[in-house]
Amino acid sequence: MASIVPVEHLAFGPFCLDLTNTRLLRDGVPVELRLQAFYALQVLLQNAGRPVDYEQMIREAWDGVLVSRHTVAVTVGEVKKALREYGAWISCRPGLGYRLDAPQSEALIRKGWHFLSHRTREGLDRAVGCFEQAAREDQADFRAFEGLSRAYLTMGTSGMRAPREIYPAFLGAHRRAVALAGLTPELRSDCGYALHMFERKLAAAETELLQTRREQPSLANNYVRLTMLYTAFGRLDEALEALDEAYAADALLPILPATEISVRFCRREFDRAVECGKKAVELHPYVQWARVFYAQALEHSGRCEEALVQYRHACVICPNLPWLRALEAACLARSGRRREAQEVLGELERVRATEYVDAYYMALLRDALGNRDEAFDELDRAFEEGSAALSILDVDPKMDSLRGDPRFPRLSQRCSS
Secondary structure, rough: OOOOOOOOOEEOOOOEEEOOOOOEEOOOEOOOOOOOHHHHHHHHHHHOOOOOHHHHHEEEEEEEEOOOOHHHHHHHHHHHHHHHHHHHHHEEEEOEEEEOOOOOHHHHHHEEEEHHHOHHHHHHHHHHHHHHHHHHHHHOHHHHHHHHHHHHHHHOOOOOOOOOHHHHHHHHHHHHHHHHHHOOOHHHHHHHHHHHHHHHHHHHHHHHHHHHHHHOOHHHHHHHHHHHHHHHHHHHEEEEHHHHHHHOOOOOOHHHHHHHHHHHHHHHHHHHHHHHHHHHHHOOOOOOHHHHHHHHHHOOOOOOOHHHHHHHHHHHOOOOOOHHHHHHHHHHHOOHHHHHEEEEEEEHHHHHHHOOOOOHHHHHHHHHOOOOHHHHHHHHHHHOOOOOOOOHHOOOHHHHHHHHOOOHHHHHHHHHO
């Protein structure tokens, strides 16, 4: 007879009930929950989709020890509070008992977040498809709209889609998620990040991100966004402080090393950025942002051939992101390989006929090829298209060759007004 393997974890939504260590985790982070409330949640999960009456709850969660119905109600209330916006999954029906129901869209939601975690254009497109289907199946499941808004946010801030086009889609999905679940810390952080990257309202963005930090100090990604914001402000010491807080919250967050390279790069600490880059690609070899920022640090350290290797790795990891090719081509041009750079420029112009190509990086390529007027034409286009890359215009070392031009201060003023 085959032996029965004991269940050690019960997963639902973003949560995991660790039965071995009697703890509740949300996205891998422990959630404070009294032991008796843990047992009540375990019973509800083991009977998901079915009502659990008072007698069964006493028998299974209290091990037969009699307590009042009020005590059971208070304990279940603790569970709902710990689950926060997911507490609505637990209902109480008079005469039947308590019942935990995960939405039918659960599998689609999980799949959507899986694709979103790839951070590639193909992955984001697939994530949107999953979240859209989940929303059609259950209009009341806020997670479908939260996922949609996060996917749109990532597309717009990563140069995958034109920001001016994708921002309204983000706002629509985000508002629907907030209407269903309230302004959770995660949704508030998304709002702050969008204010920074799409609208360049830095003070308002800081207000939202700091409020998120007060509400949920363990949210590591929020510290990453604060780091990016302070970098854009030019408050680079504060950027490092926020980065330290991010490491304290989640030292293995994949985007963290890439963020540190970017901060060191903007501080002109190129050698330090190179050292961070080495560690980043060892720890997270498939995070394209780490490869890109590492390449930039190498290039500004005079190590162009090594930089080209990293740019090409990034292009392999994320092949449908044209601005990566623009950075590679700019490096080729600065290395004296103008013909190859011109060929890439021609390819990107053909791509631009049907796809979004972030003009900020096209400006860098045209400037590297000696076309200063064309570079500023591209920067004007980047402004009109709402390029998220403009958020670091004033601190980006890649723009140093353009800063002395009288057109640059005017562009900077437009971006900050």
